[in-house]
Amino acid sequence: MFRLWGKEFHNNHLLKDIVICDDDPSRNRTRKVFKALEEICVAFDLSVPIWLDSTVKDFQRHSKCRFTSDCFIEHIDFDFLEIQVIEED
Numbered sequence: 001m002f003r004l005w006g007k008e009f010h011n012n013h014l015l016k017d018i019v020i021c022d023d024d025p026s027r028n029r030t031r032k033v034f035k036a037l038e039e040i041c042v043a044f045d046l047s048v049p050i051w052l053d054s055t056v057k058d059f060q061r062h063s064k065c066r067f068t069s070d071c072f073i074e075h076i077d078f079d080f081l082e083i084q085v086i087e088e089d
Contacts, residue, residue, distance in 0.1 A: 002032045003087040006040035010078040018043050019086070029088070033059075037083060047074050049081065059083075 001023050008016040020036035027035065041048050049055075049071035059065040063085040069076055 001087055002029070002036075002089055003085070004033060004036035004040070005084045005086050006037070006044070007082045007084075008044060008078050009080055009082065012079075015078055016044055025089075033083075033085070040081075040083065044081075046076070046081070047072060 001021060003022075004020045006018050006020065007014055018040055020039045022032045022036060024032070038048055040046075049067035050073070051059075052071060055065045055067060055071060064082065066080040066082045068080045
């Protein structure tokens with residue numbers, strides 16, 4: 001089971017959160033992350049953020065990263081979207 005936790009923050013307060021589960025063995029970790037991020041964005045009514053180099057490095061190093069306003073094409077009403085892997089196969 002793969003689980004990704006998505007959290008939306010504003011002024012250091014948690015506004016929304018969701019956990020996406022994926023137990024499809026045919027997908028690799030990268031595809032599971034992208035699919036879960038897409039599902040989080042649909043649930044939060046957001047555009048899918050752009051992965052900047054710093055975001056990729058943070059995620060590779062810590063299995064956790066933050067998408068700030070620089071990562072979104074549209075204006076966002078919160079400070080950042082954070083994703084974190086909480087369980088892997």
